[in-house]
Amino acid sequence: MNAAVESYVRAEWERYVEELAALLRIPSVSVGTEHRDSIQKAADWLADRLRKAGMEHVEVIETEGNPIVYADWLHAPGKPTVLVYGHYDVQPAEAADGWDTDPFEPVVRDGNIYARGATDDKGQLIIHVNAVEALLQAEGALPVNVKFCIEGEEEISSPSLPGFLEQHADRLHADVIVISDGPMIAHGxxxxxxxxxxxxxxxxxxKGPAQDLHSGLYGGGVQNPIHALTHLLASLHAKDGKVAVEGFYNGVQDLTAEEREQLRCLPSDEEQIQRxxxxxxLYGEEGYTFLERTTARxxxxxxxVTGGFQGSGLKPAIPTGATTKIACRLVGQQDPDAVMDAIERHLQQHCPPGVTVELIRQHGGRPYQVSADHPYLRAAAEAYGAAFGKEPVYTRSGGSIPIVEVFNRVLGVPVVMMEFGLPDENLHGPNEHFHLENLEKGMLTACRYLHRLAEEK
Amino acid sequence: MNAAVESYVRAEWERYVEELAALLRIPSVSVGTEHRDSIQKAADWLADRLRKAGMEHVEVIETEGNPIVYADWLHAPGKPTVLVYGHYDVQPAEAADGWDTDPFEPVVRDGNIYARGATDDKGQLIIHVNAVEALLQAEGALPVNVKFCIEGEEEISSPSLPGFLEQHADRLHADVIVISDGPMIAHGxxxxxxxxxxxxxxxxxxKGPAQDLHSGLYGGGVQNPIHALTHLLASLHAKDGKVAVEGFYNGVQDLTAEEREQLRCLPSDEEQIQRxxxxxxLYGEEGYTFLERTTARxxxxxxxVTGGFQGSGLKPAIPTGATTKIACRLVGQQDPDAVMDAIERHLQQHCPPGVTVELIRQHGGRPYQVSADHPYLRAAAEAYGAAFGKEPVYTRSGGSIPIVEVFNRVLGVPVVMMEFGLPDENLHGPNEHFHLENLEKGMLTACRYLHRLAEEK
Structure with missing residues (x-):
């Protein structure tokens, strides 16, 4: 990689920040249906941006859900092909949730850009778009073949993407998949x-009585669905913090001494997290550290959880039902369907008299693991080392990108999780932000990575 | 009582129904603050109606909360004074809760009038207003002195009324208080x-973490406030349906064999209730019947209960907190403050690690009992017998009108609960209605009661 790329990145810096702000201004929330227009707008914005970056065959492809943006540049015959995945949809955000500024009016302050989606995933996704533009502008060509596949349903567990991957497996074929959608271990x-x-x-x-019941006239004489639900939910965990559902841990192998040692070497200050x-x-399964609990267990x-009158004041009525949503994080060989089977059995077996219980499956994604010794991971480590001046460490994430496992399974190639976020950037919470220093270092890493990959074939 | 009263009631019937519909059309919901204008409108409507009925000193009196409507007619020297209490506020209602017709657009169907507030308490309250009008029109005078005190905060536990009663004790002084705000035991x-x-x-x-946390990155490592709340709520009841809070049953005396026998004689079909x-x-405290559970225990x-993201779709975040509202029904000598003390102690003692719990007291009202042998109750029994052609039975209500105990305590006179509702009129639920036959029989009962009371002094 020549110095022209770095010069180009620095010269275009202000435009990059403005463009990211423009993308963040679009409230492309995928949860619920209120933001359909913004979903379309974000997809169109990205397609337009990819065209300007010099990508070809740019297309906004309809699915049964939100559209997927595709683009490619395939003029490096004999060289590896990289598929960059990202998502333009974001979590819901309301100013009232504790935001200091409007979640959809980006603000740059103290080197960070604040907005919903800043780190998850618009800020990280745009790094790769800017990187290919910089390489094309500064060097006239990309060192490898590059494809983009950017979806709008990641925050609702990507219902359309698996079918899309299977349907377009040829078009999406690549040697490695790159995803930047999580945090680095620490600043620097x-x-x-x-x-x-x-x-x-x-x-x-x-489900309980056919209609809301006056708690004075019926209280004590019928099963209250809220009581039944809280009883069921309380039965899901044992006193030691373990999940008390029979069969839940099937497929989970306990950490080896070596794995525990690797995790112990990573920076993790439990007192600081608590503060x-x-x-x-802090609280969790007995016998494990915070890092083990949140990444490997x-x-x-x-x-x-929702039941009864949700307005202000006390409405003393027994409701007809009560509902809850549950998110399980899985490791090892745990199977999402088998886990939901186990929970369903547990709920039916523990259901108190006088009500019925029903489980509705919403999302499932398998755990994913890749070896740090894979050549494409080693290439990423070298690119990071050059751009950040520090070798990367290897981590486990407690989060889920179900699509990583799907990419790996459907396309049959390794997935490199090249992360540029920081752990305190409040993804999914108020005041989400992205450290702009990592926007720049991320672009340089991405450019170096494409160059380094060109040596692999 | 002469036949002219009955003739008058029958001649004015259509107007009575139209007037009740007009009152029901006002959505005077006291829960929350959205219906302030309707609260005022309902109070003004009643004041106007009382004036037209011939009542004097009619006044809409401001309080710290919703206004109280007062009126009197005091031209029966040497005769007892009756204070009629009622409430013009209603429970919340939304068409979407399962109403067949708009809850605030009354409809007459099959002899019932359907609307929120029909039986609780507008339909029952208006009986007494119509009764004094009928007596004044047909006989030129009332047989006893009558006062009205109609509040607008009953559904939020009457925060302003106790102070109002103490402040206006002289003006409200009476020999007996009449309240029609509940169901008769059965039709007929x-x-x-x-x-x-x-x-x-x-x-x-x-309360848990300072901000919403991504359930992937923090899940398993911090106490989830929803888990803590469901654990706390599940701990409040034992397996036998008893309340598992130490001290909760202080002041509760178990039913005597005689009391159980009295309850056994009342009509109660548990299979029909279940259907x-x-x-x-059905479900409740072991060792008790439905009627015992819902009236005497x-x-x-x-x-x-509310916690986490309340929109559609799955937002996998651990929330900062979770809240719940609890309504206890008390009997015997149970004291509301002592009960809340006991629950607060229980919650603090059972609070799981990693979160804090707080109890906010909202409402308190003591249980109330009166002897069926009291002359003013016997008078009511005779009036019912004449109007309905059947002697009344004596019942216990599972509901609470905390103000009944306050009236009894502050004004020091008995309270006669003269009920004209029916048990299946869905008060607090969708399709609330009032049986119009009882509007008529109620007026005749109320007229006869005033005549019968005149004989007591």
Whole structure:
């Protein structure tokens, strides 16, 4: 890679930030249906941006859900082909959730850009678009073949993407897949993630009386669906923090001494995490560290619960039902369907008298692991080392990108998780932001990586 | 009472129904703050109606909360004074909750009038207004002195009324208080309620991390406030349906054999109740019948629970907190404050690690009991017998009108619960209605009662 690329990146810096702000201004929330127009707008914006970057065959492809943006540049015969995946959809965000500024009006402050989607995933995704533009402008060509596949349903577990991959397997064929959609281990320390937890997402509905009942006239005489639901939910965990569902841990292998040692070497300050979260104590499965609990052990989290009158004031009525949503993170060989089977059995077996319970399956994604010794991962490590001045460490992520496992399974090639976010950038929370220093270092890493890959074939 | 009253009631029937519909059309919901204008409108409507009925000193009196409508007619020197209490506020209602017609657009069908507030309490309250009008028009005078005190905060546990009663004790002084705000035991069988359960209403908040956390990156490593809340709520009841809070049953005396026998004589078909509610089974404290559980035993009902993302779709985030509202029904000598103390202690003692819990007291009302042998109750029994052609039975209500106990305590006189609703009129639920036959029989009962009371002094 010649110095012209670095010069180009620095010369175009202000435009890059403005363009990222323009993309962040589009509230492309995929949860719910209120933001359909913005989803389309974000897809069109990206297609336009990819064309300007010099990519070819740019297309916004309709699916049964949100559209997928495809583009390629295939003028490096005999060289490897890289498929870059990213997502333009974002989590919901309301100013009232604790944002200091409007979540969809980006603000640059103290070297960060604040907006929903800044780090997850618009800021990280745009790095690769800018990188190919810089290489094409500064060097006239890309060192390898590059494809983009950018979806709009990652935050709702990518229902359309697996079918899309199978349908377009030839067009999407590549030697390696690159995804930048997570945090580095720490500021200044690049990292490559070698494992992701899987996800099983479901809704549980408890049904009771046919209509709301006055709690005075019926209270004590019928099963209250909220009581039944809380009883069921409380039964899902044992006192030691383990999941108390029979069969839940099938496919989970305990950490080896070597794996525990690797995790122990990673920076993780439990006291600092506790201070930042302002909780009286951290909590989790007995016998494991915070890092083990959140990256290498499976979990079952109740992420929402709703029952009874939701307005202000006390409406003393027993509701007809109560609902909850559960998100499990899976590891090893855990199978999302088998986990949901186990939970469904548990709920039916523990259902209190006087109500019925039903489980509705929403999302499933398997866990994923890749070896740090793979040549394409070693190439990424070298690119990071050059751009950041520091060798990356290898990490496990507690999060789920179910699509990583799908890419690996459907296209049969390794996935390199090349992350440029930071752990404190509040993805999914208020005041989400992205460290602009990593926008620049990310572009340089991405450019170097494409050059380094060209040596592999 | 002469025949002219009955003739007058029958001649004015259509107007009475139209007037009730006009009152029901005003959505005077007291829960929340959205319906302030309608609260004022309902109070003004009633004041106007009382003036037209011939009542004097009619006044809409401001309080710190919703206004109270006062009126009197005091031209029966030497005769008893009756204070009629009612409430013009109603429970929330949305067409989407399962209403067949708009809850605030009354419809007459099959002898019932359907609308929110039809039986609770506008339909029952208006009976007394129509009765004094009929007596004044047909006989030129009332047989006793009559006062009205109609509030607009009953559905939010009457926060302003106790202070109002103490402040205006002289003006409100009476020999007996009459309240029509509940159901008769069955269609065609009048009943007089001799006991009400008390109420303790509270909100419980569990607080966890300072911000919403991605369930992948933090799941398994921090206490989830929803888990903590469901654990706490599940701990409130034992397997036998009893409340598992130490001290909760203080002041509760078990039913005597005689009391159980009295309850056994009342009509109560548990199979029919189960069929109507469409539940797989009834459920409650072991060793008690449905009627005992819902009228003579105390209960703790969780009436709402809220935590996590409430929109459609799965947002896999651990929320900062979770909240719940609890309504306890109290009997015997249970004290609402002592009950809330006991629950607060229980919650603190059972609070899981990693979160904090807080209890906010919202409402309190003591249980109330009166003897069926009281002359003013016997007078009511005779009036019912004449109007309905059937002697009333004496019942216990599982509901709470905390203000009944307050009236009794502050004004020091008995409260007669003269009920004209029916048990299946869906108060607090969708398709609330009022049986119009009882509007007519109620007016005749109320007229006869005033005549009968005149004989007591």
């Amino acid at each position: 320390t690049p990292s490559i993630c070698t494992s992701l937890r899987g996800l099983a997402g479901m809704e549980v509905r408890v 930042e979260l302002k909780v009286p104590a 499976p979990t079952l989290e109740v992420v929402s | 069988t009048p009943s007089i309620c001799t006991s009400l359960r008390g109420l303790a209403g509270m909100e419980v908040r569990v 109507e509610l469409k539940v797989p089974a 105390p209960t703790l009902e969780v009436v709402s």
